[in-house]
Amino acid sequence: MKTLKYIFAILILSISFVSCSDDDNDTPVEVSPVEGLNKIYEFSEADHSVEIYSEKTGLEVGYNEVSIRIKDMASNKYVTNAAPTWMPMMHMETMSHSAPHTMLSNSEESTVYKGYIVFQMASNGTEYWEVMLNYNLNGQAIEEAMAVSVAQPADGLNKTQVFTGSDNTRYILAYVNPKDPKVAINDLQAVLYKMETMMSFPVVENFKITVDPRMPGMGNHTSPNNQDLIYNAATKIYNGKLSLTMTGYWKINLKLMNESGEVLKGEDVTELNPESSLYFEIEF
Incomplete structure (x- = not known):
């Protein structure tokens, strides 16, 4: 009987120890809110x-x-x-x-x-x-x-355009995403502002920015399933799709169009015109 009581006591202590160890393992690790920055x-x-x-x-x-x-x-x-x-x-x-x-x-x-x-x-x-x-x-x-x-960006690539449109308005267009492009259909994002005064730069709403990515070093070929950049009122960001079919240097040819469909900056890419005057550059 004493032996059974002794064994029972050891089992209770073992369970308690395991329970305490599990509790210790479950203690959440505090993560800094600026982790990765x-x-x-x-x-x-x-x-x-x-x-x-x-x-x-x-x-x-x-x-x-x-x-x-x-x-x-x-x-x-x-x-x-x-x-x-x-x-x-x-x-x-x-x-x-x-x-x-x-x-x-x-x-x-x-x-x-x-x-x-x-x-x-x-x-x-x-x-x-x-x-x-x-x-x-x-x-x-x-x-x-x-x-x-x-x-200036360390990679030397153009991801910001400051220009005067055909409406004589000064615009600032900047690339946002993808930060890490992949051979896939990527979410493309950009922001668009206009210069109202030296101190005032309101967001430009409800324009459209057409997207035509090309590889100048590979015969200037394009890619399928791209989507133009459209304004999102909730985020105040322009969203589209960027199709990248291989790694390398890409020039994302753009055209800025107002609500009436008038082209304010940029041109179509053709055999006689290999690039738009409005563009972003990426390389990956």
């Missing part, structure tokens, strides 16, 4: 710091998704109620202007404020970009002027 800037003040993150290793001409976090040094916590607003500013030798950008929102993660900026030009030795950031911290309104560097 690069911290490209950190601006430190006496009582707080501002951190800027991007998928890229730096800001580039074109479409840039940006995440911002504000850390309160006193509590050592990231702020969730800062309500930030921003304004990108390019300071040139004779004038200054802004750039197309969205509002900042922390709807996905309370401590991370997200938005995007479309930079039209790169910084240089005498002309530079600043991001003017306004936010609240512990009931105090704060304004920061953060100098940032904007470079």
Whole structure:
């Protein structure tokens, strides 16, 4: 009988140990809300710091998704109620202007404020970009002027077009997706803005952008099942389909058409005209 009691006690202890081990294994691992992003800037003040993150290793001409976090040094916590607003500013030798950008929102993660900026030009030795950031911290309104560097894309490919249409309007068209093109039918996305003033760049709605990808190094052949870029009012992004049939260099020939179907920029690709004056470039 004593032997049975001893065996029973050992079984109870073993079950308890396994149960505790399982509980330990089930403990969730906390994942940083900026996991996979690069911290490209950190601006430190006496009582707080501002951190800027991007998928890229730096800001580039074109479409840039940006995440911002504000850390309160006193509590050592990231702020969730800062309500930030921003304004990108390019300071040139004779004038200054802004750039197309969205509002900042922390709807996905309370401590991370997200938005995007479309930079039209790169910084240089005498002309530079600043991001003017306004936010609240512990009931105090704060304004920061953060100098940032904007470079040309490292791959040298054209994914941003700044041009004047046949309607005498200045437009900014920028490639968004696919970030990692594949031999497949890819989701194609772009954003389109117009320059209303040096400080105002409203989204252009309900235009159409035709899509004709070609491989100049392979007889300028095209691909099947592409879909033109159409405006999505919910996301304020133009969506289409990009068919890529092989790896290599592709020129995505485009035409911008207004709501009446008038061509504002770009041409059809023909035997006599191998490329449009409006295009994106990709290579993979």
